[in-house]
Amino acid sequence: MLEPVKVGVLGLGTVGGGTVHVLQRNAKEIARRAGRGIVVSHACAKEINQTHPYSVDDIVLTEQLTDVVNHPQVDIVVELLGGTTIARDITLQAIANGKHVVTANKALIAAHGNEIFAAAQEKGVVIAFEAAVGGGIPVIKAVREGLAGNQIDWVAGIINGTSNFILTEMREKGSEFSDVLAQAQQLGYAEKDPTFDIEGIDAAHKLTILASIAFGIPLQFDKVYKEGITKITQEDVQYAEELGYRIKHLGITQRSEKGVEVRVHPTLISNKCLLANVEGVMNAVLVESDALGQSLYYGAGAGALPTGSAIVADLVDVTRTLTTDPGNRVPHLAFQQNALVDLPILPIEDIETAYYLRMTALDKLGVLAKVTQILSEQQISIEAIIQKEPLCGAPHVSVVILTHKVVEKQLNQAIQAIENLEGITGEITRIRLEILDG
Amino acid sequence: MLEPVKVGVLGLGTVGGGTVHVLQRNAKEIARRAGRGIVVSHACAKEINQTHPYSVDDIVLTEQLTDVVNHPQVDIVVELLGGTTIARDITLQAIANGKHVVTANKALIAAHGNEIFAAAQEKGVVIAFEAAVGGGIPVIKAVREGLAGNQIDWVAGIINGTSNFILTEMREKGSEFSDVLAQAQQLGYAEKDPTFDIEGIDAAHKLTILASIAFGIPLQFDKVYKEGITKITQEDVQYAEELGYRIKHLGITQRSEKGVEVRVHPTLISNKCLLANVEGVMNAVLVESDALGQSLYYGAGAGALPTGSAIVADLVDVTRTLTTDPGNRVPHLAFQQNALVDLPILPIEDIETAYYLRMTALDKLGVLAKVTQILSEQQISIEAIIQKEPLCGAPHVSVVILTHKVVEKQLNQAIQAIENLEGITGEITRIRLEILDG
Known part of the structure; x- marks a missing residue:
C-alpha cells in the first residue's frame, strides 16, 4: 500500500x-x-x-x-x-x-x-x-457528476438549517418567530448574531455555488436576491396550512429564456411535496433536469x-x-x-424486527387471552392491538397486533402455536415493521 | 479539445x-x-x-x-x-x-x-x-464516493417502482392487488410476466449491489431473503394506515454484530418519515451512516x-x-x-412566481371589490381568497389571497395601489408560492 x-x-x-x-x-x-x-x-x-x-x-x-x-x-x-x-x-x-x-x-x-x-x-x-x-449531503457530487448528462432546469433547496428549524417550530408549536429564534440560540442551532442565517445570506452563499454548478456560470454572489424569514408571522404559517401549503425558506435557481434566476426567500409549497416534509435542521435539495426529471438529496446540513x-x-x-x-x-x-471482507450474510430466521400480525378469530371470550399468552411465552411484547367489531351477525373478527422487536425464529414458533388454537381460522398475515430512526 | x-x-x-x-x-x-x-x-x-x-x-x-x-x-x-x-x-x-x-x-x-x-x-x-x-438517481456514486468517510450502518430503499406503484394505488384508490397489477401492466409500469418485480427478485438484485458497496463485501445474490407484495391485501393497507404506518416494499441491508442482513420484503414504516411519502413509480434510498446520520436519495427509478x-x-x-x-x-x-458561459442573472423584478398576499381590511362593503379590481387591472388572476370573520366587535378582517403567476414588477404596482386604498391598513404581507412540479 x-x-x-x-x-x-x-x-x-x-x-x-x-x-x-x-x-x-x-x-x-x-x-x-x-x-x-x-x-x-x-x-x-x-x-x-x-x-x-x-x-x-x-x-x-x-x-x-x-x-x-x-x-x-x-x-x-x-x-x-x-x-x-x-x-x-x-x-x-x-x-x-x-x-x-x-x-x-x-x-x-x-x-x-x-x-x-x-x-x-x-x-x-x-x-x-x-x-x-x-x-454532509453529497449534493455537489450529485449535481456535478451524477447529473452530468442532463440539462438542469432548476434547483430548489432548503439549505439553511436554522431557518428551517425556526419555520418548523413555528408550525408545529404555534410559537412566534422571536421565541423560536431564542430557543434555537439556546440549542446552538443559531449563532448569537443570527443575521447570516435568518436574513438569507448563508443560503445565498450556497445558492451561488449551486447556480454555478447547475448552469456552468461564474460565481456571482452579489447578484443573488436575498430575503430572510424575519417577517414570517404565526398568522401566515396558519393560513398557508389552511390552504394546503407550507412555508419554507428556499434557495431557488432557474434557467429561463432571458437568463438565470438566483433567489433566496420564504416560499409556499404544497404540503404534499417531499420538500415540504423536510423538517427541523435537516437540509434537502430538489433538482429538475431534462433527462432524470426530479431528484432530491436529503440529509444533515450542519454539525461536526x-x-x-x-x-x-x-x-x-x-x-x-x-x-x-x-x-x-x-x-x-x-x-x-x-x-473486500467476507462478513456472513445472516439467515432471515436470525433477524430481529417488529411485526404487524393480522388474524381471524372467532369472537369468543378467551381467544385473545390465549393469543397474548402465547406471545408472552415467546417473550414477544405487544405495542398495539386492534380488534374490529364483527360484521352484523358474522362469527369472525379481525385482530391486528403490532409487536415490539423479536427474532424471526421465535415469531415463527408463536405463529405456529397461534394458528393451532381453536378459535383462530386460516393463516396469520405477517408484515415486518421498521422504525428507521437510527 | x-x-x-x-x-x-x-x-x-x-x-x-x-x-x-x-x-x-x-x-x-x-x-x-x-x-x-x-x-x-x-x-x-x-x-x-x-x-x-x-x-x-x-x-x-x-x-x-x-x-x-x-x-x-x-x-x-x-x-x-x-x-x-x-x-x-x-x-x-x-x-x-x-x-x-x-x-x-x-x-x-x-x-x-x-x-x-x-x-x-x-x-x-x-x-x-x-x-x-x-x-437515474446517482445513489451508487453517493454511497460509494459521497459517504466514503462513513461507516454505513444500514440502507433501506424503495428500489422497485412497480411494487411501489401498486402499493401506492392500493392505498390511494382502495383497490385490490390484482386490479392494480392489471392497471400497471396496461400503463407499461409492469411487464407481462411481472414475477421479477412483484416477487422481489429485481429489488434483490439491486439490494445485493447496495449491500456490497455499503459494507465492502462480495456480491451474494443467492443469500438475499426475498419476499414480494403479492400477499398484501386492502385490509392490511387500511389497518396499517389506521395505526399511523404505511406499507412499502423495501430492500434493507444492515450490519450487525453477527453479520450482514440483506432482505427484501413488504414493511410497515411510520407515515411521517420521508420514505413513506415516496409514491407511485418513484424510487428512494435512505442511508444511515455514522458521521452523516440519515441521508436520502430520491428520483426516477426507471424509464428511458x-x-x-x-x-x-x-x-x-x-x-x-x-x-x-x-x-x-x-x-x-x-x-x-x-x-463557463456568462448568462445574465435576472433582477428579482423580472421574475415570475405566484404569491400569497395577506392584508388587513376594514370590514366594509366594497373594499374587497376594489382589491380584486386592482389585481385585475394588473392582469393578476386569483387562485383563492380567504376572508376571516372579524373578531367579536373588531373593525378589521384579514384577507388572504393566492395569486396565479405574475411578474414581480406588476405585483409591486398592485400592492402599492392596494396599500393606498382607504379601508386597507398597514403593509401587505407577501410570500412567494412555487408549484415545483416541473
Whole structure:
C-alpha cells in the first residue's frame, strides 16, 4: 500500500474537530476505500476544546497558519477558518505552494471562488468544497457528476438549517418567530448574531455555488436576491396550512429564456411535496433536469460529524487524483478489490424486527387471552392491538397486533402455536415493521 | 479539445434509445462538462423503434454483438441486453478487448459481478453500473464516493417502482392487488410476466449491489431473503394506515454484530418519515451512516431518459479516466473552466412566481371589490381568497389571497395601489408560492 496522505487542518473548532474525529474513528474503512491511509499530520488552532473525542498525539500543533500551508510534508490543506479575508489569503498561498485544498467555507467560494479556481487551474491543484453546500449531503457530487448528462432546469433547496428549524417550530408549536429564534440560540442551532442565517445570506452563499454548478456560470454572489424569514408571522404559517401549503425558506435557481434566476426567500409549497416534509435542521435539495426529471438529496446540513463526512469524502476524492494508475480509481464496490471482507450474510430466521400480525378469530371470550399468552411465552411484547367489531351477525373478527422487536425464529414458533388454537381460522398475515430512526 | 470518445451500444430498446437520445440532445452540455465529446459510433440492435427521437445517421448499425465489442475504434461498450448469459459472455469479451463497460444490468452485476470485476481489474478497465440501482438517481456514486468517510450502518430503499406503484394505488384508490397489477401492466409500469418485480427478485438484485458497496463485501445474490407484495391485501393497507404506518416494499441491508442482513420484503414504516411519502413509480434510498446520520436519495427509478441519465454520467466518469492530466479531472464548477458561459442573472423584478398576499381590511362593503379590481387591472388572476370573520366587535378582517403567476414588477404596482386604498391598513404581507412540479 502507498504511504498515507498527509493533511494539514486550519482550525480545530466544531468542523475541524469533527473532521479529525471521522478520519481517526473510520481510519480502517477509509483506507479500504481510498487504497491508502489519510492522516492529519499538522493542525493550526488558537485553542483546542479540552473534551475533544480525538487524539492529537500524532499531530504537529501550531498557532501559525503558514506553519501548515508552507510545510513540505503536507499534501492537502483543509481550510476551516471561515470568513473571506484571511481564508482567501491563506488558500491562495496554499495553492501557490502546490497544495490541494478542501474547504467548507461557502462565503469564501461564493465571494472569491472565481479567483481561487483560476489560481488552482494554473497550479494544477484541486479545490474541493462538498461541505460548503448542504453539509454532509453529497449534493455537489450529485449535481456535478451524477447529473452530468442532463440539462438542469432548476434547483430548489432548503439549505439553511436554522431557518428551517425556526419555520418548523413555528408550525408545529404555534410559537412566534422571536421565541423560536431564542430557543434555537439556546440549542446552538443559531449563532448569537443570527443575521447570516435568518436574513438569507448563508443560503445565498450556497445558492451561488449551486447556480454555478447547475448552469456552468461564474460565481456571482452579489447578484443573488436575498430575503430572510424575519417577517414570517404565526398568522401566515396558519393560513398557508389552511390552504394546503407550507412555508419554507428556499434557495431557488432557474434557467429561463432571458437568463438565470438566483433567489433566496420564504416560499409556499404544497404540503404534499417531499420538500415540504423536510423538517427541523435537516437540509434537502430538489433538482429538475431534462433527462432524470426530479431528484432530491436529503440529509444533515450542519454539525461536526456530518460536515466532517463531506470533508473526508473530498479528501478521498483528492487522494485518488494523487496517483493516476488504475488501482487508484474509484473501486467498483467502493472498497479496493483486495480489501473486500467476507462478513456472513445472516439467515432471515436470525433477524430481529417488529411485526404487524393480522388474524381471524372467532369472537369468543378467551381467544385473545390465549393469543397474548402465547406471545408472552415467546417473550414477544405487544405495542398495539386492534380488534374490529364483527360484521352484523358474522362469527369472525379481525385482530391486528403490532409487536415490539423479536427474532424471526421465535415469531415463527408463536405463529405456529397461534394458528393451532381453536378459535383462530386460516393463516396469520405477517408484515415486518421498521422504525428507521437510527 | 481532445477527439470525441467513441461508444458502442449493445441494445437499442427503451434504455439504449434513451441513452443515445440524451447523448445527442445534450451533446454540447456534456462536452462542456467532460472536456470532450462523447458520441455513439456503433450500435447493435435486432430492430429499431421506427419513431425513435434520435438520429442513427452517424452510427454504424449491426446485428452482431461482436461487431461492436471487437471494433478497434470503440472506447467504451454500453451493455443493455439484460439477462445473465449472453450479457456475461459479451461483457467478458469486451473486457478482454480492453474496453471499458457501462451497464444497467442489475441481474448481471448481482449474479456475475465478482467475476466481471476481477477480469476488469486484471485488464485495467472500468465497469460502471450507476444505472443498475435506482435508475437515474446517482445513489451508487453517493454511497460509494459521497459517504466514503462513513461507516454505513444500514440502507433501506424503495428500489422497485412497480411494487411501489401498486402499493401506492392500493392505498390511494382502495383497490385490490390484482386490479392494480392489471392497471400497471396496461400503463407499461409492469411487464407481462411481472414475477421479477412483484416477487422481489429485481429489488434483490439491486439490494445485493447496495449491500456490497455499503459494507465492502462480495456480491451474494443467492443469500438475499426475498419476499414480494403479492400477499398484501386492502385490509392490511387500511389497518396499517389506521395505526399511523404505511406499507412499502423495501430492500434493507444492515450490519450487525453477527453479520450482514440483506432482505427484501413488504414493511410497515411510520407515515411521517420521508420514505413513506415516496409514491407511485418513484424510487428512494435512505442511508444511515455514522458521521452523516440519515441521508436520502430520491428520483426516477426507471424509464428511458432517467436510466439514460445514469448511463451518460457513467460515460462521463469513464471518459475522465481515459487521460490523466489535471485538465481531465472533475471541473470545480462542473463545467470546464474555459467553457463557463456568462448568462445574465435576472433582477428579482423580472421574475415570475405566484404569491400569497395577506392584508388587513376594514370590514366594509366594497373594499374587497376594489382589491380584486386592482389585481385585475394588473392582469393578476386569483387562485383563492380567504376572508376571516372579524373578531367579536373588531373593525378589521384579514384577507388572504393566492395569486396565479405574475411578474414581480406588476405585483409591486398592485400592492402599492392596494396599500393606498382607504379601508386597507398597514403593509401587505407577501410570500412567494412555487408549484415545483416541473
